Amino acid sequence: AFLIIWLSQLCYNWEKHILTFSFILLCCLNVNSFVARSKTCGELRSAHIGQEVTLCGWIQYKRHEQFVVLRDFQGLTQILIPQVEVSAIENCFCSFLMQTGDIEVKAETAEVLNYCKKLPFEIKDFTKKTEALRMQYRYLDIRSIQMQYNLRLRSQVVMRMREYLCNCYDFVDVETPTLFKKTPGGAKEFVVPSREAGKFYSLPQSPQQFKQLLMVGGLDRYFQVARCYRDEGSKPDRQPEFTQIDIEMSFVDQDGILALIEGMLQYSWPKEKGLIKIPFPSITYDEALSTYGTDKPDTRFGMKIIDVSHILRNVDVAFLQNSLSEPHGTVKAICIPQGAVSEAICGNLISCLVLKPDGRMKSPLGKFLSEEQKSELIRTVEANMEDVVLLAAGQHKKVCSALGKLRLKSAELLEAKGLLLRDPSAFHFLWVVEFPLFLPKEKNPEELEAAHHPFTAPHPLDEHLLYSDPSQVRGQHYDLVLNGNEIGGGSIRIHNAKQQRFILEKVLKEDTELLFHLLEALESGAPPHGGIALGLDRLICLLVGGSSIRDVIAFPKSFRGRDLMSNAPDYVDPQELEPYHVQVTWPLTEAKARTN
């Protein structure tokens, strides 16, 4: 909160003789090659005293024409401007805070390279600015220490991943097209008009088909840092274009993919973020749902969901009895340590139970429970004094899901009260496996849709169920979860054309015409194969502790898909649409406004 007063002129070519010494540049880490400077503004130490240097940077601070503090992406350096009559220079008040504080550079020559108008906000990290302003002037926002750190870390992590895949394990980096054909059910795909009337490309949501075709092509191990597109309107924290680490291998099984990714993350993890232990723990989808009420559990803290049906089965309370008599009826609980939980968060399904400091249980349920039942309940949920136990009764999935949400909400409330539940520097990876292959359609539960995508291979033990009871088939799908966020997912794919055709046509009732080429490819000696995709934006965001993936993307779109800097998307001249044989269909109100 000290040096950064205003950003004015851009300066350059400060040179100076100081005192002694020389120093060794790290070979092959030379940020000063090819450019006008000989050192960065964050680099000089007492060891450099005596050297003549050339610095380039922005003026961070200027005082009485006697010294300036020059800034670049690496730090700050104080520059002394010799006076005709050398007056006593005041003590440099900044040196104790700057890493270069041991030295100052005496200017011999200086050149002003550019001027700067008054900026819409100051380049200091504590300056409060709205996100809209940051987005509008993104090129200024990127000057902040945090954005520089985020973008540089992202670059380094991706580079390490590439080394691991390409140099250590012979993966082939293959670029796949983004102007492609609509995929079945690709309702979220942007269309791109072509010069052939009525014909459109689609911007694919992932290189899924291409990576599988590369395996059919014998490429063996593919990866790509792939740009993907998804038009989701205004979902928060989504971007119309995003990046995934896209991987596919031949002759591989689930364990192979999991080990590969664990190794890759360990290899590429930044040192300053601590070591990560591999292998990662693994949990089945069913277990994740029963224990955490979600398929992306945050395992940084406990408060697991515990089944207490057996204790309450004979308690004479209508909502318990009704719930337990339903199919899949159950009563479950979570125990919130020291938890003063607001009643507001308890929904219909829920009953509260507070364990008083004197050991007494306070709960509307209390009078219906025997002492034995009470103590068994307390023992089962491992409640301590002053804990709150939340009970929910009803159908298994609903109960788990409700308690899962309450678990997260409670964690937030506890943390707001100052209890450190989740270490912000901890990274808890978790594999979630054995997902169902199909799920009932939300709008028409009689029909099935692919839980992930229609290319996922069934679990070998469940293959026979495909033809009798497909809803019971587990898929060879795996999700990677980090601190309660899904950061990747993948599967072993179907390599048998007949099976793929059966699933598309008979189970999913999809039109296979759009996938004709893929089915034909599977018939051409497709090897067994599988892969995964990691969401790079989210992974890096978690790594740097960002509040949104916009913090790790150089030029993100707003939540409405706008680029606030350039004002894209924008109107275009109807004439420019002519070669593409499209015209705008104006909504009635706008059409009127435009003709007026």
Add this chain to the structure above:
Amino acid sequence: AFLIIWLSQLCYNWEKHILTFSFILLCCLNVNSFVARSKTCGELRSAHIGQEVTLCGWIQYKRHEQFVVLRDFQGLTQILIPQVEVSAIENCFCSFLMQTGDIEVKAETAEVLNYCKKLPFEIKDFTKKTEALRMQYRYLDIRSIQMQYNLRLRSQVVMRMREYLCNCYDFVDVETPTLFKKTPGGAKEFVVPSREAGKFYSLPQSPQQFKQLLMVGGLDRYFQVARCYRDEGSKPDRQPEFTQIDIEMSFVDQDGILALIEGMLQYSWPKEKGLIKIPFPSITYDEALSTYGTDKPDTRFGMKIIDVSHILRNVDVAFLQNSLSEPHGTVKAICIPQGAVSEAICGNLISCLVLKPDGRMKSPLGKFLSEEQKSELIRTVEANMEDVVLLAAGQHKKVCSALGKLRLKSAELLEAKGLLLRDPSAFHFLWVVEFPLFLPKEKNPEELEAAHHPFTAPHPLDEHLLYSDPSQVRGQHYDLVLNGNEIGGGSIRIHNAKQQRFILEKVLKEDTELLFHLLEALESGAPPHGGIALGLDRLICLLVGGSSIRDVIAFPKSFRGRDLMSNAPDYVDPQELEPYHVQVTWPLTEAKARTN
């Protein structure tokens, strides 16, 4: 031409005991990790005899159920299938040709993993197949040795470039958006309709604006392997999406960029392609035009353009006199060694001159020249016996351009006759510098347009001419040429907002509204900066000696922009266009056909 009979079943899990030995895997180069195989099909040697191995691959050849040859991306291995009654196995006729010929693997167990229908073409490199067929079944075409080599080499070269930029020189890999705003004059940009009526994104032709904004943002050194889009209809050997190595640096001058790129190419050049010498030679635009008649000279051979005006100035031939009296009038020549050049290639401007074995000159011009003029001409163009000298007279640029084309055409003719002019394994890099900053518009030569793009900085020595005679200003632009192909270009950019505004508004008469954000950024303390972009597809194509960039792209589009495998672009349901507020405007004939 031997083993590859047909591709049938996909096999896997062949296992076998052989004889002795062990061997050391290259650490961190482990193509067999995470998968079912323990060795590739190209890897086994006599040193492995005795080991038990698991191989996965495609059956390349099968004989009498006694042995199969298994293929993967690395090679072939012969598998012996033990017979119940071991008959005398015939000598393996393939071993002398296969790198794994010293061994054969005795199968212990085998599993057929997939079946293969009859393929549209055989997977052998000498099979002639049309490009359309290759494109339609690209996943089979990729199995060829050549495509495997091309894609793998591409991956490795790019990885080495990344190491150089990221690890050696601290460049930051930043991903920039592809859903952006139309750029001024961006007639070749695809549009992408958004959900806001009438508003469109554009797919940019390069990250030009973003890379400059990153420099304003203090990122210092940026690179990206960037996907770019250009809708050029049916230009041959262009792709609607292509890839460039995109680089930008702050506080850099032209020499800095040139040295960086030379170092990068040297560092990333595949060993098997020989060493490349740096620094690359450099030539000015004017010199390139005068000497080679083009701004992308193929310097692998001579036959330079030579000015002979001074010799022919006083020769009494009308076309010479007329030409020399024009402004910029000139007479120039190229000397074609042993050149029987078809008269058909000589246009209006040209006169031929053949030096006979007896030293006599045969030419329609002959009778007008004195003996002294003849011998001076022969000496100047360094003609030897049986050489052909082509003469052209007229306006400087036209003469050079015509002779430049004849030079290339003659080289082709000579090579067709069996003369090796251009070593196919030689790589001649050349920088072309000092381009004009502006060129007269083709349609309206009174107006100027940017020779490359409007952000190129003027040559420091010519800056004053901007305001008086802009057509004379040279730009700080540089092109990189390899064997006569432009493979990259870049410039030092304008960092002064006033100068940028003057050029856009006064010289180029562009609407600056579309660039408002960039001009505003330049006013915010933009550092001096510059950069370059290399066309990756073309570079790799030249490296592998491909005949088209389609040979180094996994899934290219046809020259009409079609994906022949998936049949993209394709018709879409009008309903799917509704959220984007566009409808198709059918050309009249098609509209009729569709209503019938």
